Amino acid sequence: VDACPNMDFHMSLGLTSDVPGPTYDRHQAAAMLRHTLKPLVLTAMSREGLADILEMYYLLRGGRDAFEINPGFVIYLEPTTPLLHSQAAVEKLLFSAERRIPAIYTPCPITGATAPATMASGLVLALAEFLAGMVIAQLKRRGAPLIMGGVCSLMDMSSTILSYGAPELSLLSAALTDIAHHLKIPMFSTAGCSDSKALDEQAAVEATFSVLASALSGANLIHDVGYLESAMVGSFDMVVLSDEVIGMAKRLVRGIEVSDETLAVDVIRAAGPGGNFLAEDHTYRHFKQEFWFPRLLDRTRFDAWAASGKPTLKARVKARVHDILATHQVAPLPSDVSKGIDKILAKADKNQR
Template sequence: MANAKVVFLSKDEQDLIHESSLKSLNDIGMMIRSDSTLKMLSDSGADVDYSKKVARIPEEMVNEALKKAPRNIRLCARDSKNDMRIPTSGPPYAATTGLGVYVRDMDTGEKRPSTRKDIADFIRLGDGLEGVDFLWTSITATEVPQVTHGLHELWTALQNTTKHVNGVSVMSAEDSRKQVELGSLIAGGEDELRKRPLFSVICCSIAPLSFEGGAVEGMVELVKAGIPIMSMSMSLSGGSSPVTLAGTIANANSENLASLVITQFAAPGSPHIYCSSSAPISMKTGMINYMTSEQPLIAAGLGQMARRYGIPSMVGDWGINDMDTPGIPHPFTTVLGITLSTMTNTDLVSGIGGIDAVKGVAFDQAVIEASVWRNVRAYMRDVTISEETIALDVVKEVGHGNTFLTHPHTARNFKKELFFFDEKTLGWEATLSDSMVPEARAIAKSILKEHTVPALDDEIVRSGNEIIERYEKDAKG
């Protein structure tokens, strides 16, 4: 099967990145602000300095982790027909954005802090959009106590989609336990959830080379319960990693390997997804800048590293609007860069519906990006290269100088072989027409009006609410 990929690193260059990461983990080590995680690593062979909270991780531990990590992962959904098996060979599966703090209201145009009602609507919209394969929890429940915001987001998302949910928040081991309890209610128990993980969670390292205590302990708790995690490194060239592309790739790779060591020693064979959201910082503002030529190259390098290790990955982005109003406000040059980042061997991408550099979401933006994605992913589809598809027999039958148009082979195969772009979406893109946002808005409204998601059993919803309420009370102490 042929499919187009951005190839960036040669075999030798991949070797060098790998060796540099081994050296980085062994010599510089990872700072981990959690004594329990440090102890686990120390017991497994790492050289730990508790006063500095640094674990130096030897090559043998990395190799063992790589050996233990599963090659194939199934990200399950409430409706099993929405399950995703990774690695993919064609286009990556695409998710919504996260984690914003506001919604741009479709009717008033105003930005307002996001609430659980917005999460429910945004997730249900994603459930109804064909270009959306899974749902990040996407926006913050700003009206609930900080300690349970992640739980509310996960719980609201799970109730409003039958697609896989990707959580974006992990605060502590207890928080993770509660996430598992919520998922278990729907799956029918912890063993069932382990067999069919209905959600996965992004667990960030903090570049360069460190872990926040609560986050890393939360990650350990999740993988012990069999919940797939994405070990996201945000290595920002010139900020949290060397300004060089090679240095950024190596740093993100090192952090992913460190996360992998933690998950595979905590829970051997637990599903682990190699993950990065890395790009340079703006040399004017210091802020992350995805709209650069470097971002897809970094993603390509990391996608290759993940494939080399045989670990599924999420290293590309499909969010094409960094401004704060819906539409496609960026020039071809930068939108192309984002597109290339989806062609990097990555199995999963995210970003649909985000605006303002991930700070907010817009419902109409989700429709625009899901629609454009349905066109764009055609570039990544699987194409069969075989004697049958080369079709020499047909060539022989048609003969010199004649047309294939009237040969039955063409009629039989053209719809299978050629992709037909959605003309309406092309119209928006080609003209930057005034109709893009209004039409997207109309589609969003009609989906929100008509699309329903099968409700969870009342008893399950009640139990879930109680879990969160109890946790809130306990946290207040």
């Protein structure tokens, strides 16, 4: 993700399993801190895990006051649909409010299973669960930063899976985004995922549809990019492909700037009928900002494509993934910060023995 230019934050594609179970959250946060410069969305098993992660960020930011000005991470929390708020979720929510950790509170109704089958009922449940969480957080500390979430989709009645590629997921996400913005609350949405089991045409179609829908809805944070098999599998290939799609979507929602400079009436008049604009200074001043340049999608002429071995999009995606894994480097954390994180991890592991 750090090497994907169109992704603005990093959230894990899975849960760490090669460390002591109760402390996986600390190890996962530490690994992410050490391998990206982008803001993080993190998870924690418990209040204690969240407290340790916060201590890592105090080290990184230079103390509590500096953290509250520029946190650098958001904690992801969930109620339990329908209409339950577990002790662990509430404890983490209260701690987040107390320490001004920005929190995402994300209901996950499954229409036809944990919610009635109608789309509107899924919205009712999601909104009720989020608003309950918001009240809890604000009662703890007025002004506690909170982001509205909502992963709402349907249970496929043939396979009983929660569909991550259904158009209803994007429809419900867009509706929740409208509600959140009406309430003047930022929205955490879902896109770039698929029910397909592999990086194939289905994955590309579903990822593109959801990315475009979420971008057009105006959601503020969009997550779950890179999931296949209904969020059971995280795919590096899907992450890289979706990054390309996100770039296209960002160009679309950026729109068209209209000004005397961009209308360029004087340039058109000077060139006249039958004129050519390739050599105009105006073209050189603007084309890099106006045009979107693909990294993976092919625009070469047929002869050039054939001469390069006729690579498919899938082949280009895999080559890009291999290149990132082989060459991408992130500047190391300051030595004192890294050692401090190691001490936090060691203490947490020791306490679990």
